[in-house]
Amino acid sequence: MEVDVARKILDTNDAHAGQNRERFAAAGVFVLNMMSSPGSGKTTLLEKTLVRIMPKIRCGVIVGDICTTNDADRLARSGAPVTQINTDAFGGDCHLAAHVIGKAADAFDLENLDLLIVENIGNLVCPAEFDIGENARTVVLSVTEGEDKPAKYPHMFRKCDSAVLNKTDLLPYLDFDMAAAEGFIHQVHPDMPIFQLSAKTEEGLSPWLNWLTTQVAENRSAR
Amino acid sequence: MHEMGIAMQVVKIAADSIPEHIQNPRVEQVNLKIGKLSSVVPDSLRFCFEVITKGTPLEGAVLNIDVAPVVARCRDCGMEWTIEDAVFRCKECNSGSVEVISGRELDIISIEIAD
Numbered sequence: 001m002e003v004d005v006a007r008k009i010l011d012t013n014d015a016h017a018g019q020n021r022e023r024f025a026a027a028g029v030f031v032l033n034m035m036s037s038p039g040s041g042k043t044t045l046l047e048k049t050l051v052r053i054m055p056k057i058r059c060g061v062i063v064g065d066i067c068t069t070n071d072a073d074r075l076a077r078s079g080a081p082v083t084q085i086n087t088d089a090f091g092g093d094c095h096l097a098a099h100v101i102g103k104a105a106d107a108f109d110l111e112n113l114d115l116l117i118v119e120n121i122g123n124l125v126c127p128a129e130f131d132i133g134e135n136a137r138t139v140v141l142s143v144t145e146g147e148d149k150p151a152k153y154p155h156m157f158r159k160c161d162s163a164v165l166n167k168t169d170l171l172p173y174l175d176f177d178m179a180a181a182e183g184f185i186h187q188v189h190p191d192m193p194i195f196q197l198s199a200k201t202e203e204g205l206s207p208w209l210n211w212l213t214t215q216v217a218e219n220r221s222a223r
Numbered sequence: 224m225h226e227m228g229i230a231m232q233v234v235k236i237a238a239d240s241i242p243e244h245i246q247n248p249r250v251e252q253v254n255l256k257i258g259k260l261s262s263v264v265p266d267s268l269r270f271c272f273e274v275i276t277k278g279t280p281l282e283g284a285v286l287n288i289d290v291a292p293v294v295a296r297c298r299d300c301g302m303e304w305t306i307e308d309a310v311f312r313c314k315e316c317n318s319g320s321v322e323v324i325s326g327r328e329l330d331i332i333s334i335e336i337a338d
């Protein structure tokens with residue numbers, strides 16, 4: 001006997017994401033989901049970003065990490081409230097699911113935040129599939145990775161609203177072809193804003209900060 | 224990598240879909256539609272599914288996966304085509320304003336229960 005089901009496999013996650021989105025909108029907080037391969041420089045970029053935009057923009061951070069608290073400790077030095085989510089390496093927890101973000105958000109006074117940044121688990125596949133109720137997504141790619149990563153992980157690069165090409169300070173030592181990398185990104189996602197920068201030396205940080213603060217300001221004025 | 228989480232949801236939805244009046248149900252087939260853009264690896268999904276269905280009414284069920292191609296539509300000229308090479312730019316008018324109309328599916332279509 002055939003039984004019709006006709007459901008989305010991730011409909012439970014989508015429902016939780018919808019609840020998160022309503023809650024974030026009601027509190028007027030802009031939520032950014034930051035994703036990348038492991039080690040592309042998300043935490044470093046966030047450390048530098050927080051220092052520059054706080055306290056004018058009131059920030060909070062949720063960081064997902066497989067089993068350490070190193071990233072949370074680094075980010076907490078900025079003075080921003082930070083919540084760490086430790087996921088289990090088993091059970092498919094290679095991403096942050098919407099209900100997990102919902103629980104983590106309880107630790108924040110959302111009404112008094114302008115920006116909540118989620119540093120997702122280092123992985124270019126799984127986090128693209130799980131909506132967490134965010135307003136925007138950024139993917140970080142470092143120049144130590146292949147230029148063709150966007151073509152290999154098209155879902156991630158299509159889903160995101162901006163891309164950071166990090167670790168440009170290393171370019172002199174590498175064969176990385178920046179034009180090819182930008183070409184691959186725009187082939188998958190035409191017109192996506194790309195920010196070339198070095199989170200280490202802070203060169204090129206300003207256009208990225210402008211993009212982010214503009215997003216937050218637009219969200220605030222839309223209230 | 225996220226196949227385990229996907230498999231768990233498939234099993235939960237399939238189990239919830241078994242009509243209550245059936246005694247000792249045995250699910251023989253589960254029919255899924257998965258878009259190519261979703262980056263689920265069918266063999267990994269089958270493996271995870273097999274592992275977690277042991278001892279449940281879904282044990283031994285065949286997972287049929289219908290892989291949906293990535294189909295795009297140009298918002299400017301209306302052209303529709305199947306994307307094979309991860310180039311999301313209109314082949315007709317070169318517009319970058321392209322909408323993905325199929326290829327992101329992660330759907331459970333139906334289940335087949337033994338009579």
Ligand SMILES: Nc1nc2c(ncn2[C@@H]2O[C@H](COP(=O)(O)OP(=O)(O)OP(=O)(O)O)[C@@H](O)[C@H]2O)c(=O)[nH]1
Pocket residue numbers: 036037038039040041042043044045071121122166167168169170197198199200201
């Ligand atoms: N040279 C150079 N190194 C960098 C830069 N940004 C980050 N790194 C280094 O790259 C390594 C990984 O950086 P993280 O910021 O921890 O990367 P991440 O993406 O948060 O890593 P996970 O959370 O483990 O996925 C560290 O050793 C950083 O010091 C950069 O702009 N230039």
Ligand SMILES: [Mg+2]
Pocket residue numbers: 042043044071119
């Ligand atoms: Mg990190």
Ligand SMILES: [Zn+2]
Pocket residue numbers: 297298299300301302313314315316317318
């Ligand atoms: Zn066109």
